[in-house]
Amino acid sequence: MSAPGGRHLAAAESLTVTDLRHRNRSAALQFIIRERETTRADVARHCGLSTAAVANIVTELMAAGLVAENGSRASRGGRPIAIIGPRRDGAYAVGADVGERGVAVELFDLGLNLVDREFRGGAHQETPEDIHRDLREAIAALRERNADRWPRVLGIGLGLPGVVETSPDGTQTLFAQSLGWEPHGIPTDLAGDLPVFAENGAKTQARAELWFGAARGTAHALVALLGRGVGLGVVNDGELAHGAFSSATEWGHTKIRFDGEPCRCGDRGCVEAYVGADAILGAWRAAGGVFEGSGWTALGALLDAADGGDPVASRVVDGAIDALGAALGSMVNLVNPQRIVVGGWVGLRLMERRTDAVLAATRARSLRRLADQFDLVPATFGGDTVALGSALMPIEQLIAQGRAVDEAIDARTVG
Template identity: 65%
Template structure:
């Protein structure tokens, strides 16, 4: 059974189930996901969300309490009737780990069952590293987290990895990373992280950021959305019908390498004229430097200076910012025509910088470059999650695996 990130309301169009046992497992999964998404809910809300009777919903809650996954959290007034008991995730029952992995290092974060971050560890982050060094960074970060959280480590659900490229999963479960834009050879995920009996699950980092926004961020509640990740690289998550799109081999969403100008600027992937070669941070800052811009670094402050200089009337900066806004509008406008989103969420550190003061201009440029009807039907929002978006979304992978399986099949420590 596959349960893609929901939208506040759970997707109830699941594969047909053939036995009472599998039906009950499916309903427990829906109930658990609702509790985690809602953070606090009631038995009546679970019944409404799952389409079950009040008695059936109460039985599911009893099962999940017995499994140690949810708990009662006091009560609220029922406007004259009996108090209504609140239900929430039992936060101490399990932990999950998500890692944001790039060519310059790793950021690894640990969360409880309610997706509250409880610890984090960084390695690298200065210069580009080979896959072998990235794997060493990841192992060192995980070991540091394990040492600091030894008492909770036995409750670890698994480790999710957000990776910089296409991640394919073979029928036997083996996963391979194809990071063409980094010049890496195909990398077995197990060579980056082999954790023994602890499950390790991997996906593209931009999809993981989209997962975080769709579960808990500004794409929540949208059945059709585009969630962008603008940083040194450019990525995209596409939500259609309430589900994150993966494509036939999990490559859906490689928007950064969609050609928008034939024979245009060279891109790291080897092609020319890709979105990333105009909207990635290196591309933006290189264009500014070539136009006479003077700045330090290649990160947050440099892009911020570009935008502030443009607002101050610097001609070179104004020209670069105008080009970035128009290019982003053109790239998004094509996606609007293709996907018909109700919501576009701009994320990634470059995206957050742009949205600080240029959101209205980006929305206008997107509508100018799309058909008038779909162009008038979307809402443009800044991402809720900042630098921890990929790690947060990656940590949802083991949590989804628990939800999609029978929650009752897992023993939870401390019950």
């Protein structure tokens, strides 16, 4: 006669074993995708699993079409060691860099290699309705060109200009105060029933740098995005900080000068009002600078003029770097990073020409002890960074849901 509750105890034990299996498989898949090339032994060491367990997991992931062997390397006197990595055509994800003047939508394979891209929009500021249309059209164009791949697309990630808030039921809303937009629900009808994930563009850049770029392997980092808008991703214990409602680290609207220059958000003295592209070029124009455009070329002309000895241009560049140093230095004092990564098209321009000056200005505004504990580097990725980080969101969802990986394995095996 069985003891009372024995059946329930057995079910609980079975559930625990199943959950452990899901967790181990997800951990192994995440490591393989992040590494891009690795070995079964490395997976075992990283995940704390036995070689036998990893051998079974890799066999299952290969049967699912998510992992593949890609050659081998010599061992010390034994059999060659197989190199494994994500199977490129095993799954795909769409990532979109959504700006105030248009969208760049990109298709990536499971190894996070760029497969195709589509642009929509123009030079003028768009409305949320314009962007919704642009996204639908760009995604439709990608789908048409990649019809054979499309059944294996996991979802769509959006990197957006503003605060992206996630409610307890998973509904997401964009609050783009700086652009003068009313709160706008994140569209879920971009491509049939494909799931849509959204996050602030600075955080998606930080995600890309954390997985594959300059923040990789760093437990505590700041990843700054400098463009027309200014944003920041904070990496704490190897994870991105999100806050209570997913909208933490709106660094561009922290204050570096009480009652200072007006900001697009409606307040004054914000970081963006001093180091955003419009602020820097506006300061040059107000000081008598003459140039064309408002983007990469115009900022290059400013830096060229400063390098050429133009005193007005030099003052503008020095002022922007001082403001950036104050803004980053405050964050150094607040979170004590090991590394600061500077990206975005304005950030990359400054790092090309003024890395030492940006580092000196940041250290000057940091407490001396903390100033000695970080390094400052340019972002690894250029224009594709926000889209790449956005595409990681559907892939992270696949990894996080162990049962979803099980379903993929079952579907591929049965198919």
